[in-house]
Amino acid sequence: MKASLRQSMSWLHTWSGLLFGWLLFTMFVTGTAAYFNEEITRWMQPELKGRAAPEQAVEGALRYLERTAPDAKSWFISPPGRRTQTTNVFWQPADDGGEKRRRRRDTSAQLDSEGSKVEARDTRGGFFLYRFHFDLHYMPVIWARYLVGLAAMFMLVAIVSGVITHKKIFADFFMLRFGKGQRSWLDAHNVTAVLALPFHLMITYTGLVTLATLYMPWGIAATYQSSDSFFEARFPSREEVERLDRPAPLAPIAPMMAAARTAWNGAPVGSIRIANPGDASARISLTRASEASIASRGETLEFNGVTGAPITPVSAGLGGAALTESTMIGLHAGRYAHIGLRWLYFLSGLGGIAMVGTGLVLWTVKRRQKLPDPMRPHLGFRIVEKLNVATVAGFPASLAGYFLANRLLPLRMEGRADWEVHAMFMLWAAFAAWAVLRTARRGWIEILGAGALLFAAVPIVNLMTTERGIVHSLIHGDLLFIGFDAAMLICAALFALAARKAARKRAEPKQRARPAPAAKREAVA
Amino acid sequence: MQTHAPRKAAPAARSAEPPRWHVALRLLLAIPLGYGWTALATASLARFLPLPALEATIAATLASFGIYAALIVWIFHAQHPGRAALLMALSAAAMAGPLWISILLEGRL
Structure with missing residues (x-):
């Protein structure tokens, strides 16, 4: 290939980005x-309303576990954070x-501060959204x-090659030309990519x-x-501590x-493990909450479960590389982040x-004008277009x-x-089928419109089916519910805006008789 | 990225497209073979970085994705994919030999 670095990287960026783009999109969402x-x-x-002090909640949980699983090998407790x-x-x-393997729900419970099942x-x-992000669904986790x-590796390559392709990275950052067809899509892609470039690179690598x-x-x-x-x-x-088979209270x-709080400069306990509960050999280990520092692997303190005396730790802290790894994972998960940073x-x-x-979208917009007959695109183009509508x-x-x-x-289903x-995936499948049946343009307008209606319906349905509707949460200053309702309405507005934009632009390709130099520049991007 | 100014000859070269199998060879080099090369580089770093074994292993694993990404970018930019293949083969051999001898002589933890 005698092409320049930018041209070869442009090719790499286009295809590595396209191949896993749809999966990456669902992962990002x-x-x-x-x-x-x-x-x-x-x-x-x-x-569920109200919250309790962690100590009180843990004591409640211990009472529950003593009732429910007195002879378990070990107990795990995650107090409210x-x-x-x-x-x-x-x-x-x-x-x-x-x-035979038990179901997880037979050996776990969600408790209130008194130790009763909620x-x-x-x-x-x-938690489902968190797990889908890396375990997907309806397929073996591995x-x-x-x-x-693989998708993340393609993303990393797409980012590196995209940066090389995009030579005038800072000059173009100030260029966002609206309503100019392909040029606007390219600008939007560049601005969203460059604005959060450190984040994209960090999040992909970590x-x-x-x-x-x-x-x-x-x-x-x-x-x-x-x-x-x-x-x-x-x-x-x-x-493993050998069980002594001599009962002793915790x-x-x-x-x-x-x-533990004192030892960690005030950081709270994130999880508690109790080995051999109720036995003279009981051990209690407390692990620091992951919200307390960026490094994700919290420190652990161990105590004798019967006397309560601390046991000296086994390891003397992490080395530089291990700490780096732990910090990278912590940066990705963001558990340490307070509300502003979150x-x-x-x-x-x-x-x-x-x-x-x-x-x-840029992939299709760029190619549509070069199609021999824009009204009857080839199969590959149509597949990309339909997948875009169905996914994006x-x-x-x-x-x-x-x-x-x-x-x-x-409620009792x-x-x-x-x-x-299942309901979510059934809806997605319906949208995908719709995208296949309709023309791309109608598909964009209709599915974006449906999304706007669905998101707008969430606060309304919440108002009708729970006691924590928007009126109640505004009166009582329930910030979580106000925030969620507001987020749903913002999503609805964004969908409506996108649907309107998709409906506005018509017969785009015919009006584009662009001057040659501009076309050449875009061939690179 | 700014050090590589676009070559003047580029627009002319675009008309003379490289043969199709060049792309196929680059893909083969980048995806499966590049992964193998990266695995070898990671294994070598884990063994030969002047750090305690655990630290060297983690450091090598952390660096591996950067190595892989850089390798892929290089493969797609190399003048000729055959040249990239040759350089990769030679460097892989240079890494595999010492690695093999080291594991043979010193064993693993």
């Missing part, structure tokens, strides 16, 4: 939404061995993770790092005999939590959605269906949580 996963979960369980209001517990039953609708909440990793040992296990293979020995070196675990937990993450994610979306318009619109299903499905998710 769910990942961006997942920055508010806890808040979404709270909105999706409107029955800054953004959650319930306590989640799960336990490892003693007879784990040959028995009475709230069954939902996967924001395939999904390889697929997602995303790969979150599953690095899955994607690139060869460094481990060269140094360690098995990945187990690597993980043992990386996360040293204490040897020491009070509140002083341990207070000691919104910045969210907005940057929206920038990513817009970047991928405009990039996908249809996927985010189907998220509204997820929220609506949460409010509209019968069997498999309710799963059906919320």
Whole structure:
């Protein structure tokens, strides 16, 4: 190839971006939404109100576990944190061995501050969006993770080649020409990409790092005999404590939590593990909340479960590389981020959605004018066009269906949580079918319009089906519900705006008789 | 990225498209073979970086995605894909030899 660096990179950027663009788009949408996963979960369980001090909640959880699983191998407790209001517990039953695999819900529970099971609708909440972001759905998790990793690698290549292609990166940043067809799409793609470029690069690279040992296990293979020995070196675990079969009550937990807080400069406890509860050999380990620092792997303190005496730690902190890895993962997940920074993450994610979306549309806009007959495009062009409509318009619109299903499905329905998710995918499938049946232009207008209506319906349905409608939340200053309703209305407005834009421009290709130099410049981009 | 000024000859060269198999070879080099090359580079870094084994392994794994991305960009920019293939093969051999000997002599943890 005698082409210049920019030309070769332009080719690489176009095709690496297109091939995984649709998957990346869904990953950006769910990942961006997942920055508010806890808040979404709270909105999706409107029955739950109020919150408790962590100590009180943990004591309640201990009472629940003593009643429910007194002879378990171990108990795990996640107390309510800054953004959650319930306590989640799960336990490892003693007879784990040959028995058939239990369902997770038989060994876990969501508790209120008194340690009683909460009475709230069954939902996967924001957690589903978080998991879809890297596990997808309706397919084995391991395939999904390889697929997602491949997409992220293409994204990294698309970013690097895109930066090289885009020579006048800062000059063009100030150019956003509206209503100029292809030029506007290119400008929009450039602005959304450049504005949040550090974010895109960071989020893509750190995303790969979150599953690095899955994607690139060869460094481990060269140094360690098995990945187990690597993980043992990386996360040293204490040897399992032998059960003494001598009953002994647990020491009070509140002083341990207070000691941990002091040791971590006031950072709260994120999770608690109790090994051999009720036995003389009991051990309690407290792990620092991930919201307390960027590095994602929190420190752990261990205590004797019966005497409450601290046990000296096994490892002496992390090395530079391990700390870097931990920080990269923490940067990706953003669990440390307070509300202001969390919104910045969210907005940057929206920038990513817009970047991928405009990039996908740009592919068709650029090629439409060069088609031999723009009215009868070839099959490849039509496939890209339909997939664009189905994904860029249809996927985010189907998220509204997820929220609506949460409010509209019968509360006591069997498999309710799963059906919320099915409802979302059924809606997406319907949009996809619609996109196939209609012309691209009609498809854009109609699906974007439907998305606007669906998002606008969410606050209304919430008002009609719960006691926490917009009037109630405004009177009581329920910021979470006000924020969620407002976000839905903003989504609806954006969809309506996009639908109107799609309806406005007509017979675009015929009017474009552009001067030759401009056309040449765009061939590069 | 600014160091490579677009070559003056570029517009003329565009009319003489390179043969199709060039793209196919670049894709082959970039995706499966490039991954293998990156795996080898990551393994070598994990073994030979002057750090404790755990740290070297993590550092190499963290760097691997940057290495892979840079390699792909280089493969698509190389003058001729055959040249890229040759350079990749030679450097892979240069990495594989010491790696193999090192594992053979010193074993793994």
